[in-house]
Amino acid sequence: MFTSLRGRIILIIAMVGVSIGYLVNRGIKLGLDLQGGMHLVLEVYDPDGTMTAEARADAIDRSERILRTRIDQFGVEEPSVQKVGGDRIIVELPGIGLNDESRAKDLIQQSAFLEFKLVLPVTELQSALGRIDRQIVAALGVEELRLLGRDEEGSNQDIQNLIFGGQSRDSTQADSIQADSTGVEEEPEEEHQSVNLSPFTTLLLSGDIEGAYLVATEDVEVAERFLALSEVQRALPRNISLHWEADPIGLGQRTYRRLFVTEEDAFVTGEMLEDATAQRDPQFNQPQVAFQFNRAGGRRFSNFTTQHIGDYLAIVLDDEIVSAPVVQDRIGASGVINMGNAEMLEAADLALVLRAGALPARLEIMEERTVGPSLGQDSIDRGRIAGLVGMVLVILIMTLYYRVAGILAVMALGVYLMLVLGGLSAFGATLTLPGMAGLILSVGMAVDANVLIFERIREELILGRATRTAVDEGFAHALSAIVDANITTLITALILFQFGTGPVKGFAVTLSIGIVASFFSALYVTRTFFLVYLSGKKASDPISI
């Protein structure tokens, strides 16, 4: 039915119509390099390679779901979260410029593991401090401590003394702390050499609340390093863990961070959360996150708060304490996290990640590409101009060289262009910058097919064939070259698609669609236009080619 002239014209019009329909309704998805945005490749953090492939695949599966929920609520249009090759996630956030970049990354990387723990008085740790100090000295050596400036003796002191007494730290209480005699694995020689060094204890100031020490902000890094030592972790008393408060506090001239002593086990975790929303504290107008437990979580929470009225409760997010309120009353299934001086946006983001759930593993960024929207727009504009100039050149060359036949070819190229754009839209392909180059290249292939055909027709005419025979023969003879040339290019494009990533894949898709369309355009559309052109002519009439 599509071999008659009328059938051919109907098919071509229908295909162009469908293409235009797709273009109008769906448009063409632009790559991040063109419209601006952020492209991230994430992998499960596993530097030692200790995770089994199964565990990794499972972590990636769950992370993908959680990230999708988080990102869907993040508020960018058409975000994409895609699992690739079983151990990788690709996140694409169109329109995320370099200003929102860190916020977006936080949202993606934050584990958002929420725990509620009981705060213990620091006296619970006091007895272990001597042991901890000795372990640090043993692990790092006196020399290293001297380099760190931590080869001092002494104990922790009261913040009140520091601020109001104005004494320097090592002048007081040099000998009070070695009361502990329970240390088991001490070595006598070590004991002699460094009997009085207390690198960790001297960093601690007993603070404003009984559940936390204060550490001067500039000392936090050293303290963190000490605490990270496995020897120190082992020296901690059973069922005690230490957590930094997220935000520093200012006292007098200096800033400090609280180091909380808490029970190790959380009595309830974020897994039992049902909902979380950002709101403003009605009293002080500060941002806070209101949360709601599910039934089991609510029961635990209410039991706990009943027993611990007057105690501090630590709300621990990813190992840091975001808030440590006093339990005033029995609390049921809901509560709030006060965000202090944070921005409302931060509260909103926290509520969002809490709702979406905690990531099962830390995700490491393997690759990041961010293009600002203005740069992308510039590329589109330039591409458009280049496309127009190129088109005008092709039209000029073809019509000057082949006259009427050239005009037919240009019309066929017009159809070709509609089909390629429609095809990109229909397949939901992404147009990238190299993709635009691929498009231009496939225009070249389409022109080439027409040139091959026309040259053949000319040869046949020179051989003295009748017009209609010459046209038929020209198409027939050019066929094998066009087929072979297109298929080899298609092979290259498919291989690129297989091995390419991101922008190169876009190039491969555009090129593939372009080749198929150029094939159809040259052999079917140009032919049809030729048939229309010849339809009023006798077999012997000359044609303009």
Next chain:
Amino acid sequence: MRLFDQARYAFIENRRKAYAVSGTLILVGIGGMIFNVFSIGSWQDYGVDFTGGSLIQVQFHQPATAGQLRAALGGSQAPPITRFGEENEFTIRAPLGDDTVETIRVRFANQLATAFGNDAFTIVRTETVGPKIGAELQRNAALAILFSFLLTMAYIAMRFELRFGLAAVIATAHDILITLGFLALFRVEIALPTVAAILTIVGYSLNDTIVVFDRVRENLNAKGGRRLDPVDLLNQSINETLPRTVLTSGTTLAVLGALLIVGGAVIRDFTAVLILGVTIGTYSSIFVASPALLEIQGRFGDGSVSRERKKRRAQATA
């Protein structure tokens, strides 16, 4: 209008001159690669896509020079800085070093902010690739080129004859080698799009070669074609396809030229590589692919001997 109508150029007879030209180009390119190995430690100037590291494109709101930028980023220790298209736009290409994908950009942004102030510049693009991904991309690019070679050769061998496939691959390898030589010589950064460009050259060069070979095949299979002198046969085929070769290459180059001039800095390298490749591809389809076919035939025969032998054997067994 007609170009190269009824052309009768003696292409094949002049093939030794072409060999000299190709040989010189290839040697110069290899010289460039060797020079690069000694001066930058790698035969090509691999971009962050392959080495891992960070590419940061920064746009200053006030006139700024690469020198100022270099001073701000550590003077002689500063990573390579290149001006990018516009006056006050630069790209910084920094190896990862001790940084991670997550920290490197922040570090550079801070350094820039300390030196120029927060509002003096905008970072318009960053691309950071971890070493693992970089190695993967390198491997994938190599595999892509290898597989496209093998598959296209297999296809051509199937559609034509094996020697055509071999000759086409020789011509394509010739094009890639010269292109890589130019890239090394001019220290063009090898990024992902550059690999796409090289593969496009593979496609284009094959396309050109196939059109000529298609004509060779046709003339060969025409009545009396097998009895023609191979040199005449090849010359005739090249001359017959010459108008098409010139017109198609001319049109493609015109479009690419437009892209080079107005396409902007982001795809300038990409377009330049394509222009180079199309030019070499056109040249090689005439001066390398067909002579290669002739040389293969001269050394290993055109298969007609074995065909005769087979026929005789078939008759004998019958």
